Amino acid sequence: MSELCFRTARELVALMEAGEVSAVEVAQAHLDQVDRVNPAVNAVVSLDPEITLADARAADDARRSGRLLGPLHGLPVAFKDTHDAAGFPTTYGSPIHAQNRPAESELLVARLRAAGVVRLGKTNVPEFASGSHTFNRLFGTTRNPYDLTRSAGGSSGGAAASLASGMQPLADGSDMGGSLRNPASFCNVVGLRPSPGRVPIHPNPLPWQTLAVQGPMARNVGDLALMLGVIAGPDDRVPLSITEDPAVFGGSLERDLTGLRIGWSPDLGGALPVEREVVDVIRKRLHLFEDLGCDVIEVQPDFSGADRCFRTLRAWQFQATFGDLLAAYPGQLKPSLEANIREGAEVTAADVARASKMQGELFQRFAAAFADEYDVLVLPVSQVLPFDADIEYPTVIEGVAQPTYLDWMASSYYVSAIGLPALSVPAGFTDSGLPVGMQLVGPYRHEQLLLEVGRGLELAAGDPPFTPPPTAAG
Incomplete structure (x- = not known):
């Protein structure tokens, strides 16, 4: 049954609907794949086969009685270990929360369960999802399945590596500075950072913030759209939630892209160093846009202010979210996370005001660029190739020093600062x-366009x- 592990999510759903395979068989195939592969990759944590097989039997019983649980009926999914899922620990990759077992699932997980997914376990994360390389003192390092000496990215690194390895057909994740996109890039899968509010987050201590979002990952664009249709949609408890019916993502992704304006920037308008091999691989792919009838032009997008905006708002948010934790557990957080929290404590009201104003200016600047210059902006996801898994972060890119654990992922977090959707x-x-x-x-709220372009590619x-x-x- 191992071939089931690399069937698409849509194919698995169709096979189960046709009675050609049961949810138990699908679940067992993925559990067997975890047994085979996870010791080397270390992507799935808190596995509980008894829960998985009980869920799968319930899915089969429901189907036999004529009750379809939802569009993901019977698909095994492991949830990111920062997302509360009843029945499993939520550790945030920290010994501090090693025994944390939430009684209730958060909104994203609840929507996946309502759509019929079978609970597989959790996926590994950096400590408190801080940084884009997945390692922590509780579970260790997640390794890239294409080269076990390399990073799988993060913070949804366990999600991306488990997808690529056939341990699950779909995965959830979150993204503040690239945490859905960087691991997707490193692990050869698809990850979407949605517009803020597209996938509502609840509970959320900072419901008005726009930097952190949740979203889907898959091995192809069609499966990703299937999952987005489940986890998107408004919720009255989430003030920024987008009211558009998520059923829009369930339609065809195939459209005529003739005349679509593709703006390509290899270095974000000259703002950032990018490894030559990264640019070379992407350049070779640009002809696909031309094959689709698109107009490809090299552009110089103006990201000025994005770095300061993101770093200020992120530090402020880290202090608001983790300040009390640091006070209660001094010296028990990884040094880079602790430094970010302390940096946030130094952020003034004037700093936040300037960053918020700059965020508004960036949004308007890019809204004008999408109207006047291009329909889709194409950038590198990451400035670097998957790097040595035994280091915390790359310290040099093309001869340019990267002083902190944030610098090397600016090609993703510049986009986060503006609040735009981005598909890796x-x-x-x-x-x-x-x-x-x-x-x-x-453009903001144009996820469907990105999915159509991704499917076209x-x-x-x-x-x-x-x-x-x-x-x-x-």
């Missing part, structure tokens, strides 16, 4: 076999099957 899609591999992702950025490339990593066989 596979762009190909380097000569040494490392995955590289391409970032498609669209898959079709233009011949819609190849997903390329499993070498570790997938265990």
Whole structure:
């Protein structure tokens, strides 16, 4: 049954609907894949096969009685270990919360469960989802399934690595500075940072903030759209939630893209150093846009102010979220996280005011650019290839020093600062076999456009099957 682990989510749903395979068989195939692969990759944590198989039996019983649980009926999913899921620990990758077992699931998990998913476990994260490399003192390091010496990215690194390894067909994640996009890029999967409010977050101590979002990951754009249709949609408890019916994501993603204006910037308007191999892989992919009839132009987007805006608001948010935790557990957080929290304590009201004003200016600047210059902006997801898993972060890019654990992922967090949706899609591999992702950025609330373009790229490339990593066989 191991071939089930690399069927698309839509194919698995269809097979179960047709009675060709049961939810128990699908669940057992994925549990077996976890047994084979996870010891090397270390992506799935807090596994509980008894819960998984009980959920799967319940899904089969429901189908036999004529009750369809939802569009994801019977699909096994492991939830990010920062997302509360009843029945499993939520540790945030920290020994402080090693025994935390929430009684209730948060909104995203509840929506997935209502759509019929079978609970598989949790996926590994950096400590408190801080940083884009997945390691912590509780569970250790998640490794890239395409090269076990390399990082899987983060903070949704366990999610991306488990997807790529066939341990689950869909995954949830979150993204403040690139945490859905960077691991998708590193692991050859698809990750969407939605517009703030597209996927409402509840509970949320800062419901008016726009930096942190939750979203879907998958091995192809169609599966990602399927999941987005489940987790998107308004919630009255979330003030920024977008009211558009998420059913829009359940329709066809195939459209004529002739004349679509693609703005390509290899270095975000000259703002950032990017490794040459990253740019080379993406450049080779640009012809697909032309094959689709798009007009590709190299542009110089103006991201001035994005760095200060993001860093100020992020530090302020970290202090608001983790300040009390640091006070209660001094010396028990990883140093880079502690430094960010302390930095937030130094942020003044004037700093926040300037950053908020700059965020508004950035949003208007890019709204004008989308109206006048391009329909979709194409950027590198990450400035670097998957790096050595035994270091915390890259310290140099093309000869340019990266002083902190944030600098190297600016190509993602500049987009976060503006509040725009961004889709990470596979762009190909380097000569040494490392995955590289391409970032498609669209106007606010235009996720459907990004999905259509992403699907167009898959079709233009011949819609190849997903390329499993070498570790997938265990």
